[in-house]
Amino acid sequence: MALIPSESPNILVKEFDLSGVVPAVTSTTGALVGDFNWGPVEQPILIGNEAQLVSTFGSPSLDSAADETDFLSASMFLKYSGSAYVTRAADSSARNAVAASTGVLVKNLVNWEEDKSSLTSKKVIAKYPGTIGNSIKVSVCPSSTSDSAFSGWTVDNISMSSLFDAAPGTSAQVAQHTADAGDEVHVVVYDEDGGISGTPGTILETYAYLSLATDAKTDDGSTNNVAEVLNNNSRYVWIASLASEFTGISTAATFTGSGDSSVNNYSLGSGVHTALDVGDYQFGFDQYEDEENIQVDFLVAPGLQSNDDQKEIINYLAGIAAGRKDCVVVASPSRNLVVNKTDTSAVASTTVTWANTLNSSSYLIVDNNYLKVYNKYTDKYVFIPAAAATAGVMASTDLVAAPWFSPAGSRRGQYFGVTSLAYNATKTQRDQLYKASINPIVNLPGQGILLYGDKTKLGRPSAFDRINVRRLFLVVERAIKGAAQNVMFEFNDEFTRAEFVNIVEPFLREIKGRRGITDFRVVCDETNNTSDIIDNNQFVASVFIKPARSINYVTLNFVAVRTGVDFDEVVGLV
Numbered sequence: 001m002a003l004i005p006s007e008s009p010n011i012l013v014k015e016f017d018l019s020g021v022v023p024a025v026t027s028t029t030g031a032l033v034g035d036f037n038w039g040p041v042e043q044p045i046l047i048g049n050e051a052q053l054v055s056t057f058g059s060p061s062l063d064s065a066a067d068e069t070d071f072l073s074a075s076m077f078l079k080y081s082g083s084a085y086v087t088r089a090a091d092s093s094a095r096n097a098v099a100a101s102t103g104v105l106v107k108n109l110v111n112w113e114e115d116k117s118s119l120t121s122k123k124v125i126a127k128y129p130g131t132i133g134n135s136i137k138v139s140v141c142p143s144s145t146s147d148s149a150f151s152g153w154t155v156d157n158i159s160m161s162s163l164f165d166a167a168p169g170t171s172a173q174v175a176q177h178t179a180d181a182g183d184e185v186h187v188v189v190y191d192e193d194g195g196i197s198g199t200p201g202t203i204l205e206t207y208a209y210l211s212l213a214t215d216a217k218t219d220d221g222s223t224n225n226v227a228e229v230l231n232n233n234s235r236y237v238w239i240a241s242l243a244s245e246f247t248g249i250s251t252a253a254t255f256t257g258s259g260d261s262s263v264n265n266y267s268l269g270s271g272v273h274t275a276l277d278v279g280d281y282q283f284g285f286d287q288y289e290d291e292e293n294i295q296v297d298f299l300v301a302p303g304l305q306s307n308d309d310q311k312e313i314i315n316y317l318a319g320i321a322a323g324r325k326d327c328v329v330v331a332s333p334s335r336n337l338v339v340n341k342t343d344t345s346a347v348a349s350t351t352v353t354w355a356n357t358l359n360s361s362s363y364l365i366v367d368n369n370y371l372k373v374y375n376k377y378t379d380k381y382v383f384i385p386a387a388a389a390t391a392g393v394m395a396s397t398d399l400v401a402a403p404w405f406s407p408a409g410s411r412r413g414q415y416f417g418v419t420s421l422a423y424n425a426t427k428t429q430r431d432q433l434y435k436a437s438i439n440p441i442v443n444l445p446g447q448g449i450l451l452y453g454d455k456t457k458l459g460r461p462s463a464f465d466r467i468n469v470r471r472l473f474l475v476v477e478r479a480i481k482g483a484a485q486n487v488m489f490e491f492n493d494e495f496t497r498a499e500f501v502n503i504v505e506p507f508l509r510e511i512k513g514r515r516g517i518t519d520f521r522v523v524c525d526e527t528n529n530t531s532d533i534i535d536n537n538q539f540v541a542s543v544f545i546k547p548a549r550s551i552n553y554v555t556l557n558f559v560a561v562r563t564g565v566d567f568d569e570v571v572g573l574v
Contacts, residue, residue, distance in 0.1 A: 027403045028082070028083070029083050029085065029298070030083075030084035030298040030299075030388070031296040032077065032085070032086050033070075033281050034067070034070025034071065034074060034089065035088075036057035037130055038128050040088060040128060041088050041094075041107035041111075041129060042108060042283065043109075043287070044288070046083060047084050049078060050075050050078055056086070057088060060375060061377075069382065070302060072384045073302070073303070073387070074388065080391075080395050080416075081395035081396070085294060085296055087284045089281055089283065090107065090276070092105070093272065093274045094129040094272055095129055095271055095272035096127075096130075097125070097271030098122040098268060098270055099122060099124040099266035100270075102270055103269075104122060105129060120240045120241040121240075123241055123242060124240065124268060127234065127237055129273070130271055130272070131272065132273075134268060135192055135195030136189065136192065137156070137190055138190075138265070139187070139266075140242060142182070142185045143185070149167075149262065151167075156192060158190065160188050165208070169182070169184050170183060170184060171183055171184055171209065171211045171213075171216060173216055173224070174216065183213050185211075186206070186207065186208050186210075187206070187230065188207075189203075189206075189236050189237055190202060190203045192267065207229060207233075209224075210225070210230075212226060212242065226242060281313055282313065285316070289320055290324075291325075291326050291327075297326075298329075298391040298394065298395070299321055299328070299329045300331075300388050301313055301385075304334055306334060309334070310333065311334075311354065314329065314331045314358055314364065315359045321361070325474075326477065326478050328363050328364070328365055328456075329364045329365065330367075330387045330391040331366050332387040333355070333368065335383070335385070337350055339370050341423065345429065348425055355457075356436060358457060360459030361456070362457075362462070362465065362470050363456070364457040365467055366438050366439065366457050367441055368438050369421050369423070370384060370385055371415065371419075371420075371421065371441075372422070373417060381419060383422055386441055393415065404472035405468055408453060408454045408550075409450060413451035413452065414448055415441070418449050421442075424443045425442060430452065433453075437455045437457045438453070438455075439453030440452045440453055454467040454552070455467065463549075466550060468547075469547045469549075472511075476511070476545065480504055480543065483500070484539075486499075492538070496539075497539075497541075500524050500541055501522050504541070504543065508520045508543070508545070516548055517547055517548060518546045520544060522543050524540070528540045
């Protein structure tokens with residue numbers, strides 16, 4: 001080690017950081033795609049609770065069974081876990097409500113930025129597609145030479161003027177740069193029909209003293225243009241253009257006209273909400289293909305009516321999970337197979353026949369049931385696919401124990417907030433389902449509603465045919481992959497290899513101590529990092545793991561013996 005040249009005796013201090021550890025990883029985040037009344041389309045939103053779910057995607061209505069089912073599924077998962085990415089899907093025929101004759105499809109912010117220049121004829125556009133946008137009305141009060149227009153500003157028997165301190169006038173910036181006046185407007189966004197709030201005439205948003213000038217600024221330098229302010233802040237509308245909009249205030253020549261003294265009202269209509277097909281759901285789940293963009297642990301399949309559609313969406317999701325290699329798919333059968341069926345024996349057999357057409361995958365977990373839950377928004381009971389709750393049970397297991405524990409049985413397999421099941425499988429039917437790698441959900445007297453199986457849909461004998469083993473490896477692989485980032489661009493030498501082993505082994509030792517594995521070994525030396533490997537700029541570490549196995553079958557031997565017989569004499573005979 002060469003010292004830095006010094007004119008006099010010197011002590012050189014250097015630091016070597018050998019304190020690297022395997023980073024902690026989460027394992028409880030879900031991903032759901034649904035048919036919702038409101039909200040951005042094809043944009044994953046991280047949701048933390050039901051209140052946020054409602055504010056982002058609207059409450060479920062009686063207008064759409066799919067909207068109700070998908071909303072309640074997302075809500076159910078959030079009861080078990082504190083986070084889920086939720087994506088709204090929409091059919092290509094869906095439309096945003098507009099202040100014009102024909103609706104348009106604006107899916108999200110990216111879509112708006114791409115298309116806004118071609119939408120000026122629509123003036124005001126509902127933020128998101130769907131019929132709920134037809135309830136929106138926007139009222140704009142411009143500056144006037146007198147206060148009479150403002151004081152009389154009443155729309156649909158709602159006094160708009162009472163919402164503001166004074167009438168709009170001339171902004172300070174316009175007064176400073178031009179001789180013209182009257183650029184300010186007040187804007188009210190309200191729920192004309194009650195489609196959003198439930199109460200007609202509910203004020204949704206108010207904006208005071210905005211400017212019609214396109215380059216208007218506030219004192220702190222932020223935009224004060226009416227279109228830009230609403231487009232940046234409104235939860236309900238895009239402003240494509242407004243009547244009497246000015247072109248700019250940088251010079252007197254570019255600022256033309258004065259404000260219109262009449263109130264402008266924009267009632268939105270032509271919003272359309274159309275039912276989703278399997279392709280729409282698939283497109284929504286495409287947002288989760290790349291594991292580097294969004295980290296998720298569960299892809300929750302929707303519950304589609306058609307047997308073929310449900311098979312298609314499940315196989316599609318299993319392909320995404322297998323490609324990511326860091327999450328599992330949780331799915332229920334199609335609604336057509338399970339709900340409102342009286343012959344439970346036929347339900348079990350047809351479910352097995354259907355499940356046998358699914359692709360074999362250790363990244364796929366299938367249950368057998370639909371859950372009857374209460375919808376407080378419509379005051380009725382509905383059946384939803386159990387998949388979201390099943391994924392929630394797994395997330396809850398991670399929180400109370402660890403991912404490598406089986407999320408089943410009376411200790412960790414409890415379902416909450418469920419009134420009843422679509423059907424309760426008998427022991428014979430459960431045997432039939434489990435043989436086909438379908439995990440039964442049962443209602444056991446005195447124990448409640450339980451997940452009573454822990455199989456993946458892997459079609460061959462393997463350690464990975466168990467949920468706890470698959471999820472153990474997902475967590476271990478994600479964590480050690482994160483640790484491996486520390487050696488990227490380092491030299492492949494003895495020091496780096498030893499450093500990696502010293503990081504990984506304590507992590508695996510901790511999991512062993514927490515009963516997740518029975519033994520392990522990490523090999524990262526010259527045996528698997530040969531000269532050819534090194535010359536190809538590669539680094540190889542082999543991690544050998546013996547996973548712990550969950551108990552699926554219990555045998556209890558009760559033995560009667562004669563009086564006077566020592567128990568030690570007969571123990572070995574049983």
